[in-house]
Amino acid sequence: DVKVTQSSRYLVKRTGEKVFLECVQDMDHENMFWYRQDPGLGLRLIYFSYDVKMKEKGDIPEGYSVSREKKERFSLILESASTNQTSMYLCASSIPALGGRSSPLHFGNGTRLTVT
Protein backbone atom coordinates (compact mmCIF):
# COMPACT_ATOMS: atom_id res chain seq x y z
CA ASP A 1 0.00 0.00 0.00
CA VAL A 2 1.11 3.55 -0.70
CA LYS A 3 2.05 5.39 2.43
CA VAL A 4 2.04 9.16 2.67
CA THR A 5 3.43 10.35 5.98
CA GLN A 6 3.06 13.83 7.37
CA SER A 7 5.58 14.59 10.06
CA SER A 8 3.26 16.21 12.59
CA ARG A 9 -0.34 15.49 13.49
CA TYR A 10 -0.83 18.66 15.50
CA LEU A 11 1.20 21.84 15.47
CA VAL A 12 0.82 25.10 17.38
CA LYS A 13 2.81 28.11 16.21
CA ARG A 14 2.86 31.82 16.92
CA THR A 15 2.05 34.59 14.47
CA GLY A 16 5.10 35.54 12.44
CA GLU A 17 6.94 32.25 12.88
CA LYS A 18 8.32 30.38 9.89
CA VAL A 19 6.61 26.98 9.75
CA PHE A 20 7.67 23.84 7.89
CA LEU A 21 5.22 21.02 7.15
CA GLU A 22 6.89 17.87 5.88
CA CYS A 23 5.46 15.11 3.73
CA VAL A 24 7.11 11.87 2.60
CA GLN A 25 5.73 9.20 0.25
CA ASP A 26 7.18 5.76 -0.26
CA MET A 27 5.88 4.78 -3.71
CA ASP A 28 8.13 6.76 -6.03
CA HIS A 29 5.24 8.96 -7.18
CA GLU A 30 6.09 11.84 -9.46
CA ASN A 31 3.20 14.09 -8.40
CA MET A 32 2.79 15.58 -4.95
CA PHE A 33 0.23 18.06 -3.67
CA TRP A 34 -0.51 20.27 -0.69
CA TYR A 35 -4.15 21.07 0.16
CA ARG A 36 -5.74 22.89 3.02
CA GLN A 37 -9.10 21.75 4.36
CA ASP A 38 -11.53 24.18 5.98
CA PRO A 39 -15.16 23.58 7.02
CA GLY A 40 -17.57 24.57 4.29
CA LEU A 41 -14.78 25.16 1.79
CA GLY A 42 -13.66 21.61 1.11
CA LEU A 43 -10.11 21.09 -0.09
CA ARG A 44 -8.24 23.90 -1.78
CA LEU A 45 -4.98 23.31 -3.62
CA ILE A 46 -2.03 25.35 -2.41
CA TYR A 47 0.87 24.01 -4.50
CA PHE A 48 1.74 20.91 -6.46
CA SER A 49 4.83 19.39 -7.99
CA TYR A 50 5.34 17.13 -11.01
CA ASP A 51 8.91 16.22 -10.27
CA VAL A 52 11.96 17.06 -8.24
CA LYS A 53 12.64 20.81 -8.11
CA MET A 54 9.44 21.53 -10.05
CA LYS A 55 6.48 23.34 -8.53
CA GLU A 56 3.24 24.89 -9.68
CA LYS A 57 0.92 27.28 -7.88
CA GLY A 58 -2.49 26.00 -7.00
CA ASP A 59 -5.56 28.04 -6.23
CA ILE A 60 -4.40 29.68 -2.98
CA PRO A 61 -0.58 29.97 -2.98
CA GLU A 62 -0.35 33.35 -1.23
CA GLY A 63 1.60 33.16 2.00
CA TYR A 64 3.03 29.73 1.19
CA SER A 65 6.04 28.28 -0.60
CA VAL A 66 7.19 24.72 -1.24
CA SER A 67 10.34 22.74 -1.68
CA ARG A 68 10.95 19.46 -3.47
CA GLU A 69 14.62 18.54 -3.35
CA LYS A 70 14.02 14.78 -3.36
CA LYS A 71 11.33 12.83 -5.14
CA GLU A 72 9.85 11.36 -1.98
CA ARG A 73 9.66 14.59 0.04
CA PHE A 74 7.50 17.66 -0.45
CA SER A 75 7.67 20.46 2.10
CA LEU A 76 5.18 23.26 2.64
CA ILE A 77 6.56 26.46 4.12
CA LEU A 78 4.64 29.25 5.78
CA GLU A 79 7.06 32.15 5.54
CA SER A 80 5.39 34.17 8.29
CA ALA A 81 2.48 32.36 9.87
CA SER A 82 -0.77 34.25 10.35
CA THR A 83 -3.95 33.33 12.21
CA ASN A 84 -5.87 32.89 8.94
CA GLN A 85 -3.54 30.00 8.13
CA THR A 86 -4.98 27.98 11.00
CA SER A 87 -6.27 24.93 9.17
CA MET A 88 -5.91 21.23 8.41
CA TYR A 89 -3.17 20.64 5.85
CA LEU A 90 -3.27 17.51 3.69
CA CYS A 91 -0.47 16.16 1.54
CA ALA A 92 -1.14 13.80 -1.36
CA SER A 93 0.79 11.97 -4.05
CA SER A 94 -0.02 10.24 -7.33
CA ILE A 95 1.47 8.90 -10.52
CA PRO A 96 1.10 11.19 -13.55
CA ALA A 97 -2.23 11.28 -15.36
CA LEU A 98 -2.11 9.21 -18.55
CA GLY A 99 -4.30 9.59 -21.61
CA GLY A 100 -6.27 12.37 -19.96
CA ARG A 101 -7.33 10.16 -17.05
CA SER A 102 -6.53 11.20 -13.52
CA SER A 103 -4.81 8.68 -11.30
CA PRO A 104 -5.99 8.37 -7.68
CA LEU A 105 -4.55 10.65 -5.06
CA HIS A 106 -3.09 9.02 -1.95
CA PHE A 107 -3.43 11.24 1.10
CA GLY A 108 -1.60 11.56 4.37
CA ASN A 109 -3.55 11.83 7.63
CA GLY A 110 -3.17 15.58 7.81
CA THR A 111 -1.51 18.15 10.04
CA ARG A 112 -3.78 20.35 12.09
CA LEU A 113 -1.99 23.68 12.41
CA THR A 114 -3.07 26.33 14.89
CA VAL A 115 -1.52 29.79 14.66
CA THR A 116 -2.00 31.92 17.77
Place this chain on the structure above:
Amino acid sequence: GNSVTQMEGPVTLSEEAFLTINCTYTATGYPSLFWYVQYPGEGLQLLLKATKADDKGSNKGFEATYRKETTSFHLEKGSVQVSDSAVYFCALYYQGAQKLVFGQGTRLTINP
Protein backbone atom coordinates in the same frame (compact mmCIF):
# COMPACT_ATOMS: atom_id res chain seq x y z
CA GLY B 1 -14.56 27.74 -14.60
CA ASN B 2 -14.53 24.19 -13.37
CA SER B 3 -16.29 23.59 -10.07
CA VAL B 4 -18.12 21.04 -7.96
CA THR B 5 -21.15 21.66 -5.75
CA GLN B 6 -22.30 19.17 -3.11
CA MET B 7 -25.41 19.13 -1.02
CA GLU B 8 -24.89 20.84 2.25
CA GLY B 9 -24.51 18.79 5.37
CA PRO B 10 -24.44 17.56 7.88
CA VAL B 11 -26.58 14.57 7.03
CA THR B 12 -27.81 12.31 9.82
CA LEU B 13 -29.50 8.96 9.12
CA SER B 14 -30.44 5.84 10.96
CA GLU B 15 -28.73 2.55 10.24
CA GLU B 16 -30.12 0.72 7.18
CA ALA B 17 -31.56 3.94 5.70
CA PHE B 18 -31.12 4.84 2.03
CA LEU B 19 -28.46 7.44 1.33
CA THR B 20 -28.17 10.02 -1.41
CA ILE B 21 -25.55 12.77 -1.44
CA ASN B 22 -26.01 15.12 -4.37
CA CYS B 23 -23.12 16.36 -6.48
CA THR B 24 -23.27 18.56 -9.55
CA TYR B 25 -20.42 19.94 -11.56
CA THR B 26 -19.46 22.63 -14.03
CA ALA B 27 -16.69 21.79 -16.44
CA THR B 28 -15.48 22.27 -19.96
CA GLY B 29 -14.99 19.15 -22.01
CA TYR B 30 -15.38 15.71 -20.50
CA PRO B 31 -14.07 15.52 -16.95
CA SER B 32 -13.53 12.42 -14.86
CA LEU B 33 -15.54 12.31 -11.63
CA PHE B 34 -14.67 10.92 -8.22
CA TRP B 35 -15.98 10.37 -4.73
CA TYR B 36 -13.46 10.43 -1.88
CA VAL B 37 -14.21 9.54 1.75
CA GLN B 38 -12.51 10.81 4.89
CA TYR B 39 -13.00 8.72 8.04
CA PRO B 40 -12.43 10.42 11.41
CA GLY B 41 -8.79 11.24 12.02
CA GLU B 42 -7.65 10.09 8.60
CA GLY B 43 -6.80 11.52 5.21
CA LEU B 44 -9.02 11.11 2.17
CA GLN B 45 -9.22 7.87 0.24
CA LEU B 46 -10.73 7.14 -3.13
CA LEU B 47 -14.19 5.56 -2.86
CA LEU B 48 -15.21 5.30 -6.53
CA LYS B 49 -14.79 6.96 -9.89
CA ALA B 50 -16.28 7.29 -13.38
CA THR B 51 -14.39 8.49 -16.42
CA LYS B 52 -17.08 8.97 -19.07
CA ALA B 53 -20.78 9.66 -19.46
CA ASP B 54 -23.14 6.89 -18.24
CA ASP B 55 -20.31 5.09 -16.43
CA LYS B 56 -21.27 3.79 -12.99
CA GLY B 57 -18.64 3.67 -10.26
CA SER B 58 -19.21 1.35 -7.32
CA ASN B 59 -17.41 0.25 -4.17
CA LYS B 60 -18.36 -0.94 -0.67
CA GLY B 61 -22.06 -0.81 -1.57
CA PHE B 62 -21.85 2.79 -2.78
CA GLU B 63 -22.71 3.74 -6.35
CA ALA B 64 -22.63 6.86 -8.50
CA THR B 65 -23.54 7.33 -12.16
CA TYR B 66 -21.94 9.95 -14.41
CA ARG B 67 -24.88 11.88 -15.89
CA LYS B 68 -23.71 14.31 -18.51
CA GLU B 69 -27.20 15.58 -19.35
CA THR B 70 -27.74 16.76 -15.77
CA THR B 71 -24.03 17.32 -14.97
CA SER B 72 -24.42 15.21 -11.86
CA PHE B 73 -22.65 12.41 -10.00
CA HIS B 74 -24.87 11.63 -7.00
CA LEU B 75 -23.62 9.15 -4.41
CA GLU B 76 -26.07 6.46 -3.26
CA LYS B 77 -26.12 3.51 -0.91
CA GLY B 78 -29.10 1.29 -0.28
CA SER B 79 -28.51 0.51 3.40
CA VAL B 80 -26.02 2.53 5.41
CA GLN B 81 -24.06 1.33 8.42
CA VAL B 82 -22.62 3.13 11.42
CA SER B 83 -19.18 2.55 9.92
CA ASP B 84 -20.13 4.73 6.92
CA SER B 85 -20.02 7.82 9.15
CA ALA B 86 -17.44 10.07 7.48
CA VAL B 87 -17.02 13.14 5.32
CA TYR B 88 -17.64 12.57 1.60
CA PHE B 89 -16.07 14.68 -1.13
CA CYS B 90 -17.08 14.84 -4.77
CA ALA B 91 -14.26 15.83 -7.15
CA LEU B 92 -13.57 16.29 -10.83
CA TYR B 93 -10.48 16.08 -12.99
CA TYR B 94 -10.29 17.86 -16.31
CA GLN B 95 -7.72 16.96 -18.88
CA GLY B 96 -4.66 19.12 -18.95
CA ALA B 97 -5.15 20.49 -15.46
CA GLN B 98 -3.15 17.77 -13.67
CA LYS B 99 -5.17 18.40 -10.53
CA LEU B 100 -8.47 17.58 -8.87
CA VAL B 101 -11.17 20.13 -8.02
CA PHE B 102 -13.05 19.20 -4.85
CA GLY B 103 -16.50 20.02 -3.57
CA GLN B 104 -16.97 21.36 -0.06
CA GLY B 105 -17.60 17.96 1.52
CA THR B 106 -20.67 16.47 3.20
CA ARG B 107 -20.47 15.12 6.73
CA LEU B 108 -22.52 11.96 7.19
CA THR B 109 -23.46 10.55 10.59
CA ILE B 110 -25.21 7.20 10.91
CA ASN B 111 -26.95 6.45 14.21
CA PRO B 112 -27.49 2.86 15.37
